[in-house]
């Protein structure tokens with residue numbers, strides 16, 4: 001039996017990975033095996049180097065999808081209400097991932113306020129500054145770099161500057177940005193940054209990691225609300241013997257190491273950004289040619305995932321569109337917006353010019369089959 005060809009995943013994750021990354025998983029490793037311990041340490045070092053953070057920060061990995069690491073980092077860095085440590089977070093929200101962080105803080109009983117803008121609008125920097133000036137109880141600002149809900153690029157350097165100027169600490173969900181958008185610890189002061197194996201770094205899903213300012217993490221013993229999510233404990237244990245506290249995702253880590261080789265060969269974040277930006281341009285130009293409109297203005301569109309407004313033509317049926325593209329080998333993604341009916345097409349993962357053009361051809365064919373002349377909303 002020959003396996004059917006895998007579909008191209010034009011989604012925000014899981015993503016299409018290379019053959020070399022998948023092949024790196026065709027072994028078994030013991031968690032105490034010296035070779036595995038070395039690979040694990042190498043992956044963590046490489047992640048710190050990508051953030052230019054090796055002198056100031058440590059990298060702490062965690063099993064699970066990205067949200068597990070977000071939950072762990074928030075719970076480890078922000079002490080609970082009753083801890084006599086006086087912590088309060090201000091969460092900048094313009095999409096589902098910012099909302100999720102506020103929900104995580106609710107679950108964990110961490111004091112917080114939110115500053116919300118619509119999904120197509122970056123946070124208002126004057127409002128951020130005013131909130132920090134007027135509420136001295138705020139200790140942490142929590143922000144999303146690329147808000148994957150709409151695909152919007154938030155001004156993380158400005159947010160970091162305002163947070164630092166006002167002597168507050170910054171925690172960044174950089175899940176869908178790290179590895180493709182610029183991220184340099186010398187330009188972005190932060191206590192915590194969370195990302196995962198499976199977005200712009202093109203590993204397989206299964207682990208996240210947090211890059212944490214060492215001096216801040218040293219103060220975090222006893223903060224975490226769950227043993228398995230305690231990044232302070234995970235860090236201390238790994239410092240001691242190089243091992244994970246609980247069964248490590250051995251295959252994911254080896255695949256990640258291989259994916260990072262390819263990341264280096266592509267020219268690091270700059271090279272990856274160039275490919276994703278080219279993918280995004282092909283996609284947006286092609287879709288506009290078919291009459292579709294993007295939700296976002298080009299100035300705030302990150303080259304990660306693009307939201308298109310739903311076409312107005314009553315003959316356009318999203319589920320039929322989705323299924324017909326899927327049967328041609330292209331998986332897209334429903335919208336997650338409250339501001340407008342929409343769908344999304346991703347630019348990240350092991351995709352290039354031929355896959356983006358192939359997707360556009362398939363979209364044009366499916367529209368013709370449906371009798372939809374234009375994608376105009």
Ligand SMILES: *Cc1c(COP(=O)(O)O)cnc(C)c1O
Pocket residue numbers: 012013065066067068070097144146147148173174175176196
């Ligand atoms: C993908 C993503 C996450 C994590 O999502 P999981 O489904 O838990 O991997 C968190 N934040 C952002 C901005 C993301 O894009």
